Amino acid sequence: MGRLFGTDGVRGRANADLTPELAMAVAVAAAHTLAESDRSHPPLAVVGRDTRASGEMLESAVVAGLASAGANVLRVGVLPTPAVAYLVGEVKADLGVMLSASHNPMPDNGIKLFAAGGHKLPDDVELQIEAAIEANAAATWHRPTGAGVGRVHDLLDGADHYVQHLVSTVPHRLDGLKVVVDCAHGAASEVAPVAYQEAGAEVIAIHAEPDGLNINDDCGSNHLDVLRAAVVEHGAHLGIAHDGDADRCVAVTADGNEVDGDQILAILALGMREAGTLTRDTLVATVMSNLGLRLAMAEAGIRLIETKVGDRYVLEELRASGLALGGEQSGHIVLSEYATTGDGVLTGLQLMSRMAATGRSLADLAAVVAKLPQVLINVPVGDRTIGAGAPAVLAATAEAEAELGETGRVLLRPSGTEPLVRVMVEAATLEFAETVAERIADEVRRASPASA
Structure with missing residues (x-):
């Protein structure tokens, strides 16, 4: 099997x-x-x-x-x-x-x-x-x-109980905030707009008409273009995008710039440390997190623990170490005081609550993370193990790491859910990151061509 x-x-x-x-x-x-x-x-x-x-x-x-x-x-x-x-x-x-x-x-x-x-x-x-x-x-x-x-x-009445639980976690009401929420025609369609409204926000919901066939179809956390446009059109303070099952949250600023899971983690970590709820001033993230998050947390005196990719591994570390906050760049954010898994709507509420408490814009809060240019190429393969472990692929990766030195890094890993090998490169410039990533991706394609 x-x-x-x-x-x-x-x-x-x-x-x-x-x-x-x-x-x-x-x-x-x-x-x-x-x-x-x-x-x-x-x-x-x-x-x-x-x-x-x-x-x-x-x-x-x-x-x-x-x-x-x-x-x-x-x-x-x-x-x-x-x-x-x-x-x-x-x-x-x-x-x-x-x-x-x-x-x-x-x-x-x-x-x-x-x-x-x-x-x-x-x-x-x-x-x-x-x-x-x-x-x-x-x-x-x-x-x-x-x-x-x-x-x-x-x-x-399961949805009602869940929404009541979510709203009860909000330390600062969201009155005065206007948010556009992209529900991905998925499970957030009923819950997210209601939770945000009950917490005090003015809500404009998009992609909230599921028909069984349109889930994630050019919408949600992986497709932000429509959300960006809607935020600007409606003069909203921010936009929030969920995925099909609403365990992810990514955001866009008032002028349409993306705020990913790394930046959300930094915003929440700083707020929780200020409130005294960031256990042992420690944050858990995965090896996919941008180097900019590591640098920002180090400058703020917050310890960062890395895990393998997957919110399950973040969760395991949080439980094992008794910590309060962790997550992934993709927008899986775990607040262990309130949830046992990544929760996109909970994350959206906490993010907006931080905006309300500080009176600062999302762009201003997110600026704490100066992201290093990062390129991620998802390479379709016939065999994930061969694609990630072939000698030519490993040699190309080692050569790239030597070129980058301390100014960047390479992460090569097979997807846990799709027939893909993910090639991630961070470098001082976007052009250099793209060049290095494409070079490694070409070796992956040659090692294990995708099935027709």
């Missing part, structure tokens, strides 16, 4: 790679792996999804698998991934399942699993689930009958 789980759950083209049969198998294995067998009551699972049409099909398969394993199911419908994680903790469920491929295009879908408390699964637990599926353990597991079969109920 190969490794089923990537850096953010199981992903693939819905009904081709990620079939209802596989979804059911994952659900059954997760129920047996995560639910305690000696409880006096059946295990409880929370199941949510984003707006993809395929989510309806996969939801049915997952619910059937969980119920067949004896788990009771609370269906929460279309909600952000962090809302599902929150509700797992809120209702004291044994596990949660979110059906989403996040920022990926509509034909893809995915399965994200949460353990009790709403925490993402560590690698070893995912491997246990994968091994059980591969061994067809379901064929020998006890299958309850009669009253032992799990029951299925709909939780109709």
Whole structure:
């Protein structure tokens, strides 16, 4: 089978790679792996999804698998991934399942699993689930009958509970702020505008009419052009963009310039240190974060811990070290006092609250990070391991690192969710970064050509 789980759950083209049969198998294995067998009551699972049409099909398969394993199911419908994680903790469920491929295009879908408390699964637990599926353990597991079969109920007010939770975290009201929010025709479409309005902001929502087919379609956190234009047109103080399952937040300033996850992290870190809530004056980021963030935090006296790419690794470090703030350049921001996973709407609220508290513009706040020119090339490949590890690729990378010296860096890594190798180069100038990145990308393409 190969490794089923990537850096953010199981992903693939819905009904081709990620079939209802596989979804059911994952659900059954997760129920047996995560639910305690000696409880006096059946295990409880929370199941949510984003707006993809395929989510309806996969939801049915997952619910059937969980119920067949004896788990009771609370269906929460279309909600952000962090809302599902929150509700797992809120209702004291044994596990949660979110059906989403996040920022990926509509034909893809995915399965994200949460353990009790709403925490993402560590690698070893995912491997246990994968091994059980591969061994067809379901064929020998006890299958309850009669009253032992799990029951299925709909939780109709899950969104209300989640929004109330989000608004309760805001230290400064957002009155007087005008924001344009790009909901990516995804799970943020209902929740984000309501949360921002209830916190006091004037909200203009765009891309908030999901039809099952338009999620992430030239909109959301990966496509900012329409948001930039809307912010300028409406004279808004800022724009906020979410991805399909609303676990990301990136922003644009009043004049349309992007503010990415690194800059948001810096803004929040400085505010939290001022408030005395940045535990041990320490921030967690990944190896993809711009060198500018490292320099800004060092100048401010804030320690920066690096992890592998993936918000799950940021989360693991936050939990292990008891820290309060971490995230990724892509806009996955984790505020561990309020959430167990990256939460785009929570991040948007905290970012605007910082603007309101200081009276400063987003552009002014974000200027604390002087970003080094950075080029990221996503190279389609036939085999991610070969593409990233071929001798010619490694040699080209070593040569580039020698050229850059202390004025930049190279990061080469296979994607955890797509057939891509990511080539990232930082350098003193954009032109030099582009030249170096293209040179390495060419070697990756030669080492493992993409499938036709």
